[in-house]
Amino acid sequence: MNDSWQQQLRKLPLEEVPHCILCGADGKPDPRWNGYLELTPPFGVLHCTSCMLHWLSPRPNAEGYARLYSDALYFGGRGASPAGYMQLAKRRMGYFRARIHAIAKIAAADAHLAILDYGAATGEFVRAALDEGHECMGIELSADARATARAVNNVKLLSADGIQQIGEMQFDLVHMNHVLEHMPDPMSHLLWCHRVLRPHGLLVLEVPQQFENDLDRLRRWLHVGGRQKRFDAYSLHHTYFFSPNAMKLLLNGSGFETLNLVTFDPNSTPLSPFSLKNVILRTLLGLADRLHHGGNIIEVFSRKL
Numbered sequence: 001m002n003d004s005w006q007q008q009l010r011k012l013p014l015e016e017v018p019h020c021i022l023c024g025a026d027g028k029p030d031p032r033w034n035g036y037l038e039l040t041p042p043f044g045v046l047h048c049t050s051c052m053l054h055w056l057s058p059r060p061n062a063e064g065y066a067r068l069y070s071d072a073l074y075f076g077g078r079g080a081s082p083a084g085y086m087q088l089a090k091r092r093m094g095y096f097r098a099r100i101h102a103i104a105k106i107a108a109a110d111a112h113l114a115i116l117d118y119g120a121a122t123g124e125f126v127r128a129a130l131d132e133g134h135e136c137m138g139i140e141l142s143a144d145a146r147a148t149a150r151a152v153n154n155v156k157l158l159s160a161d162g163i164q165q166i167g168e169m170q171f172d173l174v175h176m177n178h179v180l181e182h183m184p185d186p187m188s189h190l191l192w193c194h195r196v197l198r199p200h201g202l203l204v205l206e207v208p209q210q211f212e213n214d215l216d217r218l219r220r221w222l223h224v225g226g227r228q229k230r231f232d233a234y235s236l237h238h239t240y241f242f243s244p245n246a247m248k249l250l251l252n253g254s255g256f257e258t259l260n261l262v263t264f265d266p267n268s269t270p271l272s273p274f275s276l277k278n279v280i281l282r283t284l285l286g287l288a289d290r291l292h293h294g295g296n297i298i299e300v301f302s303r304k305l
Ligand SMILES: [Zn+2]
Pocket: 020, 021, 022, 023, 024, 025, 048, 049, 050, 051, 052, 053
């Protein structure tokens, strides 16, 4: 009999990451976070008590992650939660259009930008940037996601091999939406972004502020969420869990200055169509962001130094 998808996840080949990538300190186990992710051995979470960075270790190695990001285990497969990935992707389009307008304002009034979307998933940001009149390339490792980008959004994304054709100082903007937290080595990827950006080019990225945000804290307190419901692909797909402070350290160490960092973006929780849930979410997360950067994302606009 074939293994269940959960058993397949537990059999992925592993590697350990014992030290903090920001300061080199030994990582300490964090059993609380193992619980948030529904992890059982061999997997676990370590954290750095000085940088407040959390990371998965042991985690799947390169071959393990290649197996994880497949249709069967991830994109709409039974191992993914929620299963309706494409509906989520569709909802991101308006959010991306608003972000492109915000970026154009910072870059220059009538800017026509050369953009790279690094980790383009199923191509929604690339589609939105092209529609707004910018040049935009996208890179995506997953062949399944690239095929969907072509079929659904009519954009052709580069594979990992395509990175070879990208020269230095080619882009005005590199965009990474919920990508960095999936990367086994985020520092080396940011250094690469630094190289392909023109002088003073922009790096705009968003990652989740997972678990350590006021919404998840409230949900856990009320026993209505704020953690993984079960062990699945989403328990393993994030290699790193950033705090605002850890993110600033990482960017600074990679040659970027932070222009603006927020932990809530109202465009991701629009008021229309009107719902009480969205009003409460916006109020709670907006307040959490203003009071102590306690929102559920980390969105950073940064500039190459
Ligand atoms: Zn550290």
